[in-house]
Amino acid sequence: MDWTEGYNNSVAYTMGYHHEQSPTYLNACLAMQRVSPPSIEKFNYCELGFGQSLTSLILAATHPQGDFYACDFNPLHVLAAASVRDEAKLPNLTLLENSFGELAQGAVELPIFDYITMHGIISWISDETRAQIVQFLKRYLKPGGVVQVSYNAMPGLAQVLPLQRLLMRGAAKGGDAWSGALELATKLADLDALHFKRNPDSLARVQGFPGLDPSYLVHEYLHEKWTPFFFADIARELADAKLSFAGSARFPHMAPVGWLTNAQRQLLDAVTDPIEAEELRDYFSNRAFRSDIFVRGKAALSDIRLREQAEHIHLWRNPSVSFKPVAELEHATVTRGGPYHQPLFDRLHRSEMTLAELFDAPEVAGVDMDGVLKLVRLSIAVGETSFRYGAVQTRASADRLNAVLLSRAEQGAKWNALASPRPGGGAGVGTLDLLMMASLHEKADRKKALSKDMDELTARVTRSLAAVGMQLRVGDVEVAPGDITRRMGHIFEDSGKTLIAHATELGFWAAQKAATR
Known part of the structure; x- marks a missing residue:
């Protein structure tokens, strides 16, 4: 076999x-x-x-x-x-x-x-x-x-089953598997195959394939078994x-x-x-x-046991997301009426707190525990609230891993996250941010490096962009190769301090003490 x-x-x-x-x-x-x-x-x-x-x-x-x-x-x-x-x-x-x-x-x-x-x-x-x-x-x-x-x-994938079969047929024709798969599917779509006219989800996937990583697409679609x-x-x-x-x-x-x-x-x-x-x-x-x-063995939590567990759940507001009365989910739109959603958001904005403390907060007075859970789950679902179960663990191993991931990112590895001790897992990071962080990582004073070491930082990121095969874009315009270093300088000047603060907030690296004169 x-x-x-x-x-x-x-x-x-x-x-x-x-x-x-x-x-x-x-x-x-x-x-x-x-x-x-x-x-x-x-x-x-x-x-x-x-x-x-x-x-x-x-x-x-x-x-x-x-x-x-x-x-x-x-x-x-x-x-x-x-x-x-x-x-x-x-x-x-x-x-x-x-x-x-x-x-x-x-x-x-x-x-x-x-x-x-x-x-x-x-x-x-x-x-x-x-x-x-x-x-x-x-x-x-x-x-x-x-x-x-x-x-x-x-x-949800009912329309995609015949598309996956079509992609496998194209891949089997020899040569680069994904190129063959995409060529056949695109050809049928362009020739107005009725399948694509009557199955818009299938057509939208074909139209979106060129913008996605081929390695991901091979692993997502090109399997003998796809169920x-x-x-x-x-x-x-x-x-x-x-x-x-x-x-x-x-x-x-x-x-x-x-x-x-x-x-x-x-x-x-x-x-x-x-x-x-x-x-x-x-x-x-x-x-x-x-x-x-x-x-294996589902034990329901009574109100008393739920309160015990709630002591371990820490909640805080995501500072990059603002409150919206109309919440957009992946499959639905929820209008948040009632007097509790905005006060919950404002309370978590002030400080981190446990779910047990939130149960007794005046902002949700009169709401039972199940009602509070529903409010919190929706706030998490739309990205307003972050959470962690249990205490923050020691960060030594996370710091070691992040140092390796940042170093390898400069060599061409395309990670999409770094270790983040505060939520107890990983947090997403884009490729350009990853490369900028790698250039700043070992600096004794990262904020000062934005002015003192700018030439070194921009040259390092320019080399890294070539290593990962990434074309720098500003808005919808590709930056010419000879202009990348200058434009990276502008990016560091405009967003370097924000990136440092964001990385520190997520725990991607330890906070640095303010330099003394």
Whole structure:
């Protein structure tokens, strides 16, 4: 049998961080959906199918109290991840090069896990391999343990199934796989194939492909097995490992949701089976991707236990997002009426506080705990509020990892996040910001370097842009190669101090003491 088992490994997977796999993030999600989470004082964690392992690297760096295991059957992925791990000195991360079948059969000595996570992988593997994952969960997840699984979903991808088949047909014609796939799909769309006229989602994807990373597109579409699942089918499979659905890992979809119409809500309220109700919600939102949390032994939180858990959930306002009375979600628009949304936003703007403190805050007086949870979940969903479960961990390992990630970014690696101790995971960062931060990282006084070392900073970023193959653009205009250094000087002058403050706020590097005269 081909060792890839139908999975396309012709190019390395993209270097993405997925916050929904963070154990502290999952604990907060569970508590805010009234499900008891595991302890994070000391825990074991496993990621199945880690790709470039940025997620497990960041999580190991920001959770030094956890023992992390990450498995991928692609030896290139394991080699690349091990190189970063070793340079960053992360002793709590074990990398495994094994198939899911080998793991399910006990070929590797492993502990019993508190958390097992999978991003996207089940959509691209065979039924047999998926069954091996269920066997692995049976064998290695402890009672009370948490499984996070994300996957392509129905009914949102109903239009895309025939497009994926078309892309595979184009890729099979030889040469560069993605070029062939895109050429065939574009040709049919340009020739007014009725499929694209009657399926606008499919057409929009084809039109958007040229602006996306080909490596991502290969891993998203060019697999022999490409299956979007209905939620109930996944829930039924995981029930074989004694797993119960505990809720969504995505705040816009946590139940009860606030975006349904009154008629839609009445229909769902009459559905007694929670699995059926969850799948029906997918029809109302036309969901194309799900990120779900399952637990082995679902223990509901009473009001008393919820208050205990709320002591561990810290909330603060995202300073870069302003309050909007009309909240735009990925699938719905929510008008925030009533007297509580704006006061909640203003209260979190003043200082960080725990969810338990918020329950008793005068701004939400008269609102029961479930009502406060609903307010907070919506505020998080629209990006106004950040959160963390548990205390901030020591930052030494996060600082070491970030130093390695910044250095490698200058050599051409395209990370999309850095380790951020305050939320206990990673935070997104753009490529240009990453390169500017790399040039400033080792400066004893970063603000002073913006004037004292400007020539060095701009020259360094100019070299890095060439290394990553990035064309600098200002607005919609590409900057001529000979003008990049000068324009980078303007960018540093205009936004350098803001970038330093933003990176310090997110904990990408330690705050520097003000220089003394």
